[in-house]
Amino acid sequence: MEQRLIVLGATGSVGHTTAKVVRSLQGRVSVEGMVAHHNGEKLWELGRELNARWVGLTDLAGASRLKTETDGHGPRILAGMDEILAALADSPKARVLAAMSGFSGLIPTLAAIDRGMDVLLANKETLVAAGALVMERAQISGSQIIPVDSEHSAVFQCLRPDQPFRRIILTCSGGPFRGMTRQALAGVTVADALQHPTWNMGAKITVDSATLMNKGLEVIEAHWLFGARYSQIAVVVHPQSIVHSMVEFEDGAVMAQMGRPDMQVPIEVALAWPERWAIATERLDLAGTSLSFESPDDETFPALNLAREVGRAGGLGPCVMNAANEVAVHAFLEGKIPFLDIVAMTRAVVEGWKGPSGPLNLEAIQAGDRWARAMAQDLISARS
Ligand SMILES: NC(=O)c1ccc[n+]([C@@H]2O[C@H](COP(=O)([O-])OP(=O)(O)OC[C@H]3O[C@@H](n4cnc5c(N)ncnc54)[C@H](OP(=O)(O)O)[C@@H]3O)[C@@H](O)[C@H]2O)c1
Incomplete structure (x- = not known):
C-alpha cells in the first residue's frame, strides 16, 4: 500500500535526503505535505517535483512572497504554523517525518502525536526538551515514534522486544576536533567546525558534533526512546562512522548495526519498518576497512558530561x-x-x-x- 508522508524540515539536510529516498522508492511513498521555515524557493521546487498536495512555510512573510511569486499551478501554499497544524489534523493517515532543526520541531511533532500519527523522528531536540511529555502523549494516542537519527535507528534495529538489554552503546565520530587539546580548540573557526569528517549535515548539528553536545543530546534521546537508565547508556568514539551503535544483552552478546555514513538508510528503515525496501545506495564493503574505538575525551569535550548531568537531574x-x-x-x-x-x-x-x-x-x-x-x-x- 502506498504510504503518505508529511515532511517537517523538508528543505534541510535530512529533508533533502528524504526526497532522495522517496524518489528511489518509486511510488511506494507519496508526499502529502512539506514544511520549511523561510526557504520558499527550495520548498516550492521540492513540492512540485514530488507532487506534494501542500507546502507550508512557518514564516508568514516568506509564505506571502511565495504566493505572489508562483503561478498557482502546484501544491497549495500554507502560511504559518496554524495553517500547517490544521493541514496535519486533516491528514490523520499520513506519517510525519520530523526533521525541523531545534526546538521549533516540538509543536508540530506533538500535534502529530496527539492525532495518533506515526512520527519518524530526526529532530532530537524535541525529545531532549520535552521527552516525558512526548512519550506520555504518544502512549495515550497510540502514536509510534520511530527513530531516524542514525545511532537510534541502529539501536532500534538491534533491540529484540522480548530480550532485555543490559547496555546501549552509542557510537560517536568524535567530530572534526578529535584528538585536539583545549588550547588548540580556543582558536578554531566556524569553517573548521563545519568540516565534519564523515557526515554531511545542517550547520547546527555539525557544530553540536564538534562540541560533542550532539552525543549528549543523543544520550538523552536514547533514555526516552528506549526507556534506558543513564547508567545503561555508554558512548564510544568510532571515527569511521561505520558501526552506527550497539546493544549489549544480558548474556554479554553485542549486536551492532553497520553501514556507510548515509542518512538514506535510517530514513528508509523508518519509512519501511517493519519491512525493508530496496533503495539505491552505495553498499558497505568492509574489506580493507579498519574499525577503531576509543573512549571520549571528557576533559577536552565537557558537553557529554553536562548532558548526562542534566538528563539525570x-x-x-x-x-x-x-x-x-x-x-x-x-x-x-x-x-x-x-x-x-x-x-x-x-x-x-x-x-x-x-x-x-x-x-x-x-x-x-x-x-x-x-x-x-x-x-x-x-x-x-x-x-x-
Ligand atoms: N542532518 C543529518 O544528517 C541529521 C542526522 C540525524 C539527526 N538530525 C536532526 O534532524 C534535524 C534537522 O537537521 P538538519 O541537519 O536537516 O537541519 P538543517 O539542514 O539545518 O534543516 C533544518 C530544517 O528545519 C527548518 N526550520 C528551521 N527552523 C525552523 C523553524 N523555526 N520553524 C520551522 N522550520 C524550521 C529549515 O527550513 P528553512 O530551510 O526554510 O530554514 C529546514 O528545512 C535536527 O534536529 C538534527 O539534529 C540530522
Missing part, C-alpha cells in the same frame, strides 16, 4: 540546556563567541536555572525554553 534542565546550546551555537556561527564558549555558556545558563520542578506541561517547557534563550542572549551581549 530531569525536570526542565534538559530543556534549558537545549535552548542555551541552540542560542550559543547560533552565536558561534555568527562569529559572536569563540568555540569553547558554546559549552561554557550553556553550562552557565543551566547552573543559573532555578525554575520550578513541578509538572512538565507544555507551558512550563515553553517558559523554560524562553528563559534559557533570554539568559543565553544576555551572556552573549555581556561578552561582546
